Amino acid sequence: MSIPEIAKLGYVALVTSDLEKSLVFFKEVLGLEETEVLDGVHYLRAWGDFEHHSLSLEQGERGYVRHIGWRTKGKEDVLAFKDLLVSKGLEVESIAPWTTPGIGEAIRFKVPSGHTFELYYDVKKPQVQEHRRSVLKNQTYKAWAKGISPRRFDHVNLHTSEDWQQTYQFFQEVLGFKLREYLKKDHSDQILAGWMSVTPLVHDVALVTRDKEEIPTKARLHHISYWVDDSQDVLRAADICKEHNLPICGPGKHSISQALYLYVTDPGSGCTVEIFTGGYLIFEPDWEPVAWNESERAFGNTYWGDSISKKEIVKHTIEA
Incomplete structure (x- = not known):
């Protein structure tokens, strides 16, 4: 049996005590693009990000991180990691596909540092509105639309x-x-x-x-x-x-x-x-x-x- 692998960092689920201020900061100052708003949660990504989002923002009583998402190298790695983690004595929560917009079947667990990680493979890569779409087929949005505009x-x-x-x-x-x-x-x-x-x-x-x-x-x-x-x-x-x-x-x-x-x-x-x-x-x-x-x-x-x-x-x- 092959060892499961993580491919890349995916996203951070961030809770903010002042959603209005955070949206101004991340959308206007940092320059992130908003892909979707669902049930009060805003999903954002940079102009060169391909997945549905690299940051989610929602209102809460204080600022904190719900979890950090990582994409695995293959679909089979998600369940393989679940088996591995359970064998190590960790509690693993299964997340139904698309519970989080853009994210398929996933698992969540606490690593020894106390942080909550999420692992997933299946993703949706939403199309960009025509007026924001890059003419480059290998780039998501037009660059330099507003703010700092990270890639x-x-x-x-x-x-x-x-x-x-x-x-x-x-x-x-x-x-x-x-x-x-x-x-x-x-x-x-x-x-x-x-x-x-x-x-x-x-x-x-x-x-x-x-x-x-x-x-x-x-x-x-x-x-x-x-x-x-x-x-x-x-x-x-x-x-x-x-x-x-x-x-x-x-x-x-x-x-x-x-x-x-x-x-x-x-x-x-x-x-x-x-x-x-x-x-x-x-x-x-x-x-x-x-x-x-x-x-x-x-x-x-x-x-x-x-x-x-x-x-x-x-x-x-x-x-x-």
Whole structure:
């Protein structure tokens, strides 16, 4: 029997305490396209995303993440993962096909970090209205319609206070993520942060372990990330955010991942969004994870850029 595999990051289901503010932020400032509104839930995607949505937004009493969706490599992988997870003692919820618009049969479960993941394969890729459709057959929407206009959904950054060994072991051995770079304690094997992927990206998910005293709940979302094509797009994003009177962190360059970044927070949900470009891809089958020591943390986070305000935004998370 083949081992089930995850193909890519799919979407984040986000609850916001102020839906109106969040819709302005994600649709007008960030520039995401709305594919559908159903039962008060808004489904959004970037102009280069192909699936039904990469973000859903709904009103709630507070800002938090319901779950994070991942698409598997094959339809059979969904049930194979269910069997595997149950054999590991996890509770797995089966979700009927199309319960979530655009998403077929799915399963949901909590990973050891405390975050809820959803796995699915079948998807719908809705057609675009003629006036927004790109003339390029390999592109969904016309680019640069409004706001920052990122091309695609890129990664999520998660924080947890749960046991680091169990968490990283689960992500790698059960879910199949490959550790690309990691931050460890000086003179210790303890991992403080790991950048992991199932694709050639440096990371589809970053996982940061925190002390229980540092975060109010054990599972947190630090940020979601959307990809733009080049460094000029990041600078343009900074101008757009300042024009909307939104505080930003960056632009800057990470040493870990070698990517250019800008952080800005949705005023409705409290969710931080990273505008992201650059970096490198990993095609080597024998890649050895790059280790950074805790004493190199500041340099690893920022090669150059707004490192002072980044200290504040790093502390900011929402419940996941």
